[in-house]
Amino acid sequence: MEWNKPPEIRGRRETERQQFVRATYAQKVEEKREAGDGPAPQLTADDLRAAGSRTIGPEVSGKCVTFCEPSPISWPIFSCGVATAMKSCLICKSAIEPFISFGRMPIANGFLTKEQFAVEPFYELATGFCKTCKMVQLTELVDPDKMFHENYAFFSSTSAGMAAHFESMAKSVKAKYLGPDPFVVEIGSNDGIMLRHFADAGIRHLGVEPSANVAEVARRRGITTISEFFDVNLAKRITAEHGQADAFLGANVMCHIPTLHSVVAGVKMLLKPRGVLVFEDPYLGDIIEKGSYDQIYDEHAFYFSVTSLDHLFAEHELEIIDVASQLTHGGSMRYTVAHRGAWPVTPAVAAQRIKETNLGLSRAETYEQFRRRVETSRDELMALLCKLKADGKRVAAYGATSKSTTVTNYCGITPDIIEYISDTTSIKQNKFSPGAHIPVKPHAEFAKRYPDYALLFAWNHAAEIKAKETAFIESGGRWIVYVPRVEAQS
Numbered sequence: 001m002e003w004n005k006p007p008e009i010r011g012r013r014e015t016e017r018q019q020f021v022r023a024t025y026a027q028k029v030e031e032k033r034e035a036g037d038g039p040a041p042q043l044t045a046d047d048l049r050a051a052g053s054r055t056i057g058p059e060v061s062g063k064c065v066t067f068c069e070p071s072p073i074s075w076p077i078f079s080c081g082v083a084t085a086m087k088s089c090l091i092c093k094s095a096i097e098p099f100i101s102f103g104r105m106p107i108a109n110g111f112l113t114k115e116q117f118a119v120e121p122f123y124e125l126a127t128g129f130c131k132t133c134k135m136v137q138l139t140e141l142v143d144p145d146k147m148f149h150e151n152y153a154f155f156s157s158t159s160a161g162m163a164a165h166f167e168s169m170a171k172s173v174k175a176k177y178l179g180p181d182p183f184v185v186e187i188g189s190n191d192g193i194m195l196r197h198f199a200d201a202g203i204r205h206l207g208v209e210p211s212a213n214v215a216e217v218a219r220r221r222g223i224t225t226i227s228e229f230f231d232v233n234l235a236k237r238i239t240a241e242h243g244q245a246d247a248f249l250g251a252n253v254m255c256h257i258p259t260l261h262s263v264v265a266g267v268k269m270l271l272k273p274r275g276v277l278v279f280e281d282p283y284l285g286d287i288i289e290k291g292s293y294d295q296i297y298d299e300h301a302f303y304f305s306v307t308s309l310d311h312l313f314a315e316h317e318l319e320i321i322d323v324a325s326q327l328t329h330g331g332s333m334r335y336t337v338a339h340r341g342a343w344p345v346t347p348a349v350a351a352q353r354i355k356e357t358n359l360g361l362s363r364a365e366t367y368e369q370f371r372r373r374v375e376t377s378r379d380e381l382m383a384l385l386c387k388l389k390a391d392g393k394r395v396a397a398y399g400a401t402s403k404s405t406t407v408t409n410y411c412g413i414t415p416d417i418i419e420y421i422s423d424t425t426s427i428k429q430n431k432f433s434p435g436a437h438i439p440v441k442p443h444a445e446f447a448k449r450y451p452d453y454a455l456l457f458a459w460n461h462a463a464e465i466k467a468k469e470t471a472f473i474e475s476g477g478r479w480i481v482y483v484p485r486v487e488a489q490s
Ligand code: DWN
Pocket: 154, 158, 159, 160, 252, 253, 299, 300, 398, 399, 400, 401, 402, 403, 404, 422, 423, 424, 425, 458, 460, 461, 464, 465
């Protein structure tokens, strides 16, 4: 859907808002100065609300899903991508209840050069809840070719913690599910972070990875990989060429594929009678409990729960036979799925369904509360950042994550607030972050002269990062996190 306001009007409104925020804060500082010494003034959520920063709730987005307030950032550009607006559930076709809209967002992994600012596309980012099958999903979809291609910016092996996690996942699959002459398929295999453990053990395997650059890294590591989008047609070809699979794996990829029925039909066809699908994705229960709204971005078409997946798999005569919570990506769930009746179902599955009922994942009010919490989180984060800036502190960010694209563009975090984002991925370095256009610098920039504060966009890797950045804390530096709540930490 196209944003229908001329760029001059939109740009002026956003600039006015920023000026308003700064002027409000300057006035508060002046009032404090006149009143004598006291604690530094806080910019409050009310100040920001007065400046017009807001999320659209269902009362607005329900009537007109595609209209939204622009994010409070002075984008120097104006280009619109065309997305597919969904009015009905991608799983069961019932009407979707929209519950949050973040406004126009760029491609989450669309790191870009200055020359590309003028043609940067923006799409509506909003989510809805299906009251019938309980699936939470995006209400507008960006064409997969625009996100997953030969310049994809996310390389899985940038985290040592994730490498260890996938080594252990591979070990568990090998121990539990491989029969004689095993064959393993993984979709979204990226740079081979998990599949390498099957390749190295001489196990027949196939990676399906549409982003050609990351797939090439896997191939160079000796991992058989094809660069295609997985669907039922590809499943037919794979079955004809290689036979059926003992294990079909997917980490942080099932939730990326809007044509999920086609994927699951492909899985059904590909699995041997005792074959299993083992996949994991960020878990809706954790997103709701922690308020981790930054998991919502263009690549994540779905936010899964056991309850919603039950509906999907039942249609394909598959069933969830086991679930296990994971600490990765801020809270994930690993699901093991098999042909109906092929394996016993562990008690963990029923226990998780009960937890989901208690969490209110099937109730629309839960999502309305989530929206309010997201707004508060944004206001608190901006109040803290504006205060630090006014106090003359140097603030940088750590980890140019996909998630940070939602945070920067929704909250209005601009390069005058955050000097740069440190990131170890070479394809992101010396480019600018999507939409907000914050420079992305190599880690050397961070280590050369530590900032006073580092906004931890890669908060999901906090343990790994904090363990290796002790010198930053020793220099007096502090981390800023915003999940589950906004706070500065040593
Ligand atoms: O689902 C997805 C997950 C698996 O990965 C994809 N849709 C895209 C991506 O999401 P993300 O970008 O939010 O993922 P991460 O793993 O949180 O990204 C971490 C970023 O931080 C990477 O760009 C690497 C960087 N990094 C760093 O600079 N220093 C990471 C670590 C651990 C570090 O020490």
